[in-house]
Amino acid sequence: MLRxxxxxxxxxxxxxxxxxxxxxxxxxxxxxxxxxEQRCFEAVEDPSRxxxxxxSMFPYPSGKxxxxxxxxxxxxxxxARFMRMNGHNVLQPMGWDAFGLPAENAAMANGVPPAxxxxxxxxxxxxxxxxxxxxxxxxxxxxxxxxxYYRWNQWLFLRMLEAGIAYQKTGVVNWDPVDQTVLAxxxxxxxxxxxxxxxxxxxxxxxxxxxxxDFAPDLLGALGExxxxxxxxxxxQANWIGRSEGVRIGFPYELGAERGVLYAFTTRAxxxxxxxxxxxxxxxxxxQHAALRDPKVAAFxxxxxxxxxxxxxxxxxxxxxxxTGLSVRHPLSGEPVPVWIGxxxxxxxxxxxxMGVPAHDERDFEFAKKYxxxxxxxxxxxxxxxxxDAWQPWYxxxxxxxxxxxxxxxxxxxxxxxxxxxxxxRGLGERQTTWRLRDWGISRQRYxxxxxxxxxxxxxxxxxxxxxxxxxxxxxxxxxxxxGNPLARDARFLACTCPKCGAAARRETDTMDTxxxxxWYFLRYACSDNASAMLxxxxxYWLPVDxxxxxxxxxxxxxLYARFWTRVIKRLGGVEFAEPFTNLFTQGxxxxxxxxxxxxxxxxxxxxxxxxxxxxxxxxxxxxxVLRADGLPVESGGVVTxxxxxxxxxxxxxLVDEFGADTARLFTMFAAPPEQTLEWSDEGVQGAFRxxxxxxxxxxxxxxxxxVAQPPREGLGDAARALRxxxxxxxxxxxxxxxxxxxxxxAIAAVMELMNAVARFEPAAAxxxxxxxxxxxxxVLCLSPIVPHVTHALWRELGHERALIDEPWPRxxxxxxxxxxxxxxxxxxxxxxxxVAVPAGADQEAARAAALADPTVRKFVGDAVIRKVVVVPGKxxxxxx
RNA sequence: GCCCUCGUGGCGGAAUCGGUAGACGCAACGGACUUAAAAUCCGUCGGCCACAAGCCGUGCCGGUUCGAGUCCGGCCGAGGGCACCA
Numbered sequence: 001m002l003r004x005x006x007x008x009x010x011x012x013x014x015x016x017x018x019x020x021x022x023x024x025x026x027x028x029x030x031x032x033x034x035x036x037e038q039r040c041f042e043a044v045e046d047p048s049r050x051x052x053x054x055x056s057m058f059p060y061p062s063g064k065x066x067x068x069x070x071x072x073x074x075x076x077x078x079x080a081r082f083m084r085m086n087g088h089n090v091l092q093p094m095g096w097d098a099f100g101l102p103a104e105n106a107a108m109a110n111g112v113p114p115a116x117x118x119x120x121x122x123x124x125x126x127x128x129x130x131x132x133x134x135x136x137x138x139x140x141x142x143x144x145x146x147x148x149y150y151r152w153n154q155w156l157f158l159r160m161l162e163a164g165i166a167y168q169k170t171g172v173v174n175w176d177p178v179d180q181t182v183l184a185x186x187x188x189x190x191x192x193x194x195x196x197x198x199x200x201x202x203x204x205x206x207x208x209x210x211x212x213x214d215f216a217p218d219l220l221g222a223l224g225e226x227x228x229x230x231x232x233x234x235x236x237q238a239n240w241i242g243r244s245e246g247v248r249i250g251f252p253y254e255l256g257a258e259r260g261v262l263y264a265f266t267t268r269a270x271x272x273x274x275x276x277x278x279x280x281x282x283x284x285x286x287x288q289h290a291a292l293r294d295p296k297v298a299a300f301x302x303x304x305x306x307x308x309x310x311x312x313x314x315x316x317x318x319x320x321x322x323x324t325g326l327s328v329r330h331p332l333s334g335e336p337v338p339v340w341i342g343x344x345x346x347x348x349x350x351x352x353x354x355m356g357v358p359a360h361d362e363r364d365f366e367f368a369k370k371y372x373x374x375x376x377x378x379x380x381x382x383x384x385x386x387x388x389d390a391w392q393p394w395y396x397x398x399x400x401x402x403x404x405x406x407x408x409x410x411x412x413x414x415x416x417x418x419x420x421x422x423x424x425x426r427g428l429g430e431r432q433t434t435w436r437l438r439d440w441g442i443s444r445q446r447y448x449x450x451x452x453x454x455x456x457x458x459x460x461x462x463x464x465x466x467x468x469x470x471x472x473x474x475x476x477x478x479x480x481x482x483x484g485n486p487l488a489r490d491a492r493f494l495a496c497t498c499p500k501c502g503a504a505a506r507r508e509t510d511t512m513d514t515x516x517x518x519x520w521y522f523l524r525y526a527c528s529d530n531a532s533a534m535l536x537x538x539x540x541y542w543l544p545v546d547x548x549x550x551x552x553x554x555x556x557x558x559x560l561y562a563r564f565w566t567r568v569i570k571r572l573g574g575v576e577f578a579e580p581f582t583n584l585f586t587q588g589x590x591x592x593x594x595x596x597x598x599x600x601x602x603x604x605x606x607x608x609x610x611x612x613x614x615x616x617x618x619x620x621x622x623x624x625x626v627l628r629a630d631g632l633p634v635e636s637g638g639v640v641t642x643x644x645x646x647x648x649x650x651x652x653x654x655l656v657d658e659f660g661a662d663t664a665r666l667f668t669m670f671a672a673p674p675e676q677t678l679e680w681s682d683e684g685v686q687g688a689f690r691x692x693x694x695x696x697x698x699x700x701x702x703x704x705x706x707x708v709a710q711p712p713r714e715g716l717g718d719a720a721r722a723l724r725x726x727x728x729x730x731x732x733x734x735x736x737x738x739x740x741x742x743x744x745x746x747a748i749a750a751v752m753e754l755m756n757a758v759a760r761f762e763p764a765a766a767x768x769x770x771x772x773x774x775x776x777x778x779x780v781l782c783l784s785p786i787v788p789h790v791t792h793a794l795w796r797e798l799g800h801e802r803a804l805i806d807e808p809w810p811r812x813x814x815x816x817x818x819x820x821x822x823x824x825x826x827x828x829x830x831x832x833x834x835x836v837a838v839p840a841g842a843d844q845e846a847a848r849a850a851a852l853a854d855p856t857v858r859k860f861v862g863d864a865v866i867r868k869v870v871v872v873p874g875k876x877x878x879x880x881x
Numbered sequence: 882g883c884c885c886u887c888g889u890g891g892c893g894g895a896a897u898c899g900g901u902a903g904a905c906g907c908a909a910c911g912g913a914c915u916u917a918a919a920a921u922c923c924g925u926c927g928g929c930c931a932c933a934a935g936c937c938g939u940g941c942c943g944g945u946u947c948g949a950g951u952c953c954g955g956c957c958g959a960g961g962g963c964a965c966c967a
Contacts, residue, residue: 232962235885239963246967266967279967319965344965354967362882363965436966555962616909621891670906671893677960679893683907691906693921741897749895749905756905825901830948832901870947876900880947 018703018797022696022790024660031792032133040805041135043091045541052088053542054080055522055581057550057558058095061121061143062102065128067590067642068551070652071668071678074786075587075744076549077134078669081785082738084135085809091542093525094129094136096122098145099449100514104480107448114448115476118145128653132661133788142528144517149524150450151471152534153516157208158453158464159572165211168462171441172283175203181484182445195482202305207443207510208452212564216241216435218578219563228583230675233555240556242436247420249355250428251278251328251337255289262286262328262339265350265434268360270415273404274378276368277356278328279321279342284352287341290324297322297341304343319344319367331428332419333405342367350434365391378404440561442513447478447486449511457498457505466499472507485509518558519565522548522580535574548581555586585742588672592648592680594637595625606647607634609680639679650680662787663689669744669786691752692790695783698758699776699794707799708773720771723761724816727775730754732812734782744786751782773798781810826851827878828860844871851877 019026035041045051056076059069080092096118103114110117122143129136142149160166174183176193183193188200212219220241223234247269250261262278280287282304291298300322321342328337344363345354358368358375368375369388377386381399398412406422407415416431423429443452451472453465465472475493478486487493487509498505523535526542550558559581566580595607607627612634615623626633642649655664667688672678712724730750737747754775763769777798784791784804795804819840824847826834834856838847848869851857857879864881871877 232885236962239884242963242966244966264967268967342965344967346966349966351967357967361967363967434966436963552961614908616891621909673894676887676894681893681907684893687906690921697921736897743895743897745893746895746897746905752905823901827900827948830900830946835901868947870900872900876948878900878947 018700020697020700022693024662024692024790027793028131028133028660028662028789031789032130034792034803035133035135035805038803038805041092041137042139043089043093043137045538046089047541049087049089051542052080052083052090052547053545054083054090054092054547055525055545055549056092056094057548057554058097058518058521059125060097060100060102061118061125063121063124065125065132065652067650067652067668067680070132070664071590071674072549072551072587073129073132073134074665074668075585075674076547077665077788078738078744078785079547079549079742080135081788081805082809084805085781085785085807086739087808090135091140091525092134092136093140093528094134094138095141095521095525095528096143096145097514097518097521098122098143099150099511099517101446101448103448104446107479108482111479113477113479115145118143118448128656131656132652132664135788140525140528142521142524144450144514144521145448145474147471147473148531149521149528150474150517152520152524153450153512154453154465154470154472155467155534156520156569156572157512158467158470160210160568161464163572165214165568165571166208166442167211168206168208170204171207171209171443172202172204173207173445175201177201179483181482205445207441208454209439209441210564210568212440212561213435213437215564215567216243216437218567219437219560222563222579226579229581230584230586233552233559233584233586236555237560240437240560244434244436246432246434247416247423248351248429248432249423250331251355252331252428253326253328253339255326261428262353263351263429264353264355265432266355268357269419270398270401270407270410270412271357271360271378272332272355272419273401273407274357274359274376275330275337275355276358276374276376277338277340278353279340279345279356279364279367280324280353281345281347282341282343283347284341284345286324286326286339286353290326290339290341294325297324300341319363319370321367321371323371331423331426338373340367340371348438349436359386359388360395362391362396365395376403378402440513440564442516443510444513445485445509446511447474447480449514450474450517451487452508452510452512454508455496455498455505456508457501457503459503460498460500462508463498463500463505469499474511487511515557515561516565519561520569522562523566523569523575535569539575543575544577544579545581547583547585549585549587551589552586559584585674587674588677589641590668590678590680591639592642592650593639594646594648595627595634596637597634606645608647608649610650610682642680655685659685659689660789662692662790666692666748666787670748671745673743673745675742691755692787694759695755695779696790696794698755699780699797702769702772702776703797703799705769708769710767710770712770712774713767716767716771717765719761720763720765720768721819723757723775724771725819726754726757727771727778728812728816731778731782731810732817735809735812738785747782748786751779754779778810780804781807822874824851824874825876826854826857827876828857829880830878833857833860844873847871847873847877851879 054076056073076092080090084090098118103118106117107114144150157166174188176183176196176198178196178198179193183200191200192198193200220238220243223238226234244267246265246267248263248265249272250263252261264278282301287301291301321340324339324341326339328339330337356364358364358373359377360379375388378401379399380402381394381397384394401407401410401415407418410418420431451474453470453472455463455465457463475490478490480486494507496505496507522545523539523543526539527536530536562580566575567578569575570578593609595609595612597605611628612625613628614625617623624633625636640646652664663685667685668678670688671681671684733750734747737743758772758775763772780791780794792804821837822840823835823837825832826836834854836850836854838850848871861879861881866879866881868880869877
């Protein structure tokens, strides 16, 4: 302990006396320099220590960090630092989801190649991440637009082709006829191209698909064994995969000399005797066949191509149909059944055809009423009366079969079993499980993405690029102009020779969906420096990811694709596990209030909340909001997600510049539990900053009074013992809140309470200052994962030579937690009436006696007979009269 | 339409396994310091009541329990996901 005193003396000697003012800029630069010089966050494989792979979803390099990033990465950083202090070998990497459409849009706007824009953004955002002090291993940084990364997309794609997991078929895209280009769904606005305003067409082109549907049963089944994932996310994925059990039913037909069977999937095979028509999708072969015979049918099929592109609009568009004039035979009754084309029938689900049972399906009912088709009741429920006048909800319920010949009287389950058996006997159907999930089309007619490694040869067709020719390099100097994919006009890129026959050939210009890039990057962090293999043995050490943190908006696509790719790699022998993320944490979004004015004519004008002043009444309630510039009122549009369009964003950089990274980190962790939405509050930021200033001052005041040599000893006074107890209670609570509950807000609140107690405590006796020293050390250690810079500085000031980053997480001292007497509350008939002090070890009888002796309790009990006394040891007594 | 969350002071939120409702912070109000402002410090802060005592109070109605913000049933409201899925 003398060493501490000496060290302090030396510091004084060299003039490095503690600043009385908290200066975040200096403190943060110093701490970051230390971590950098000591290479604190470079993770090295070490089988002797438990590993902890802590991963936050990597950002798209859009230009600068937004508040959502700050929140996401702070949560990850708190966990990484906490686990590190708890003895884990922590890996926390970072990279860039660097391909994608925004780069092409920026390129068009500025005339700069997407590569240049992307790399500039990465450089800027990397500086911002460093300024926030995240404990990242930057040696493992990767960007998905680098050939060193995307070559393995191409390599694995070729393996998938070999394994039959990747395949080619025609797919429907949104086609802009003016720009001669394919549009992403979000580029189609009200059925028109976003740039040209031209009516968008649906066009069929050859595309590559990944057979994710092969993995659907496993992707769904495994959800039941993922306790580390939020229930909500698992429910959303299950919903998306959409398993549906039913029966495939065949309707035989003859078209001239050709005999065929029209198959339809149904979950209501019990209603099969109520079929009065069949409806097929406009793209169905039978519809195509009918269109050749009848120009009116052809016109109808053509009109369906111009339907809306957005799924929500498809769902609400009017049901339309046309009779093909063809008919099929009912597989069980043999009756003829007319075939219609319906714009509500999806080619991509089931068989692209439905059996029409108007009596018991609401859509079929509506369709039949519109086109005058027969409605035949075949299900009865509780003997209720059926009428074809209007649809009633019970028509769709399960019941017993009627008017169904051999099936009459059967309930839902039995009827389906009987129908399936009869169909199987005739070779016209069987039980079938259908999935909502479709195969993943990965072809994008875009420039800024990973080239699909295929060569088109006039003689040999589509030929895979040989492994030794990988990567297929994407030229980085092209500037798209909106009229199609610039790769398709780039002779250097296009020209190649066929690997099979050696003839001149043409390179595939489609690129991969950017979701491919993000489906395996978490594996690559383990070995991002390996130039000769996609993965190596280090993956075995680090993976799977112990904790994944990201936004709920990725609950379905990204997380499902990542689970799928991991399974593919497992099947191909690359990894041994199927689930990439053991624990998933979905953080809430960052919200802010929206302020606007709506002129009588013209567009709504949005004002940033920083330009708006809130006026309050004497009780503190909001009166009105006015614009600072002119003092006139503005309207509030409520509290919503921060966005550019609503002008309600807060720039993290401005926050860091004014208050420092620690204040930004503290506020985002304190304002709300991390899973819930976080409402922005400038006053709240001030409050966080104020707390750090108070923390600094508390340490300053303590240190200025001289060094404390000895640890807290026996013989402390009541007040000192109480403070010491609270310090250790706080430590225990923070350990649980951060380590188990992940409620950083309550952990911070507990430390605030401790600091309030320290401020109230007046050291008097000899050992008192040692208790203050210990309390401050506990506060600093507890806060260090959240505000690592200021605590780094304060730890030094408290006399420690070893840097805070290397300190182990402390354990609460059981002796400090013990107390002689405890307070228990006393209820009479469940209502709080008194508090009494009892010895800590008091038994139930003693607690009961103490409660009944209390004068207030006696007053409330009065002359009544005590019927029962409930005693909760150490907590509460309830007297029931 | 189906599925999933969530409703607690003026505000963000706390109450972890059914046991003290409102921790912590913000705002507001009163005071100290200051020529003044900022910063800082002290105090008040769910409602009724002059105070105390007491009563009421966690969206609404009911239930279970000695005891319900917490569990169960029904309703109302907000948010999110899926959505012509046969």
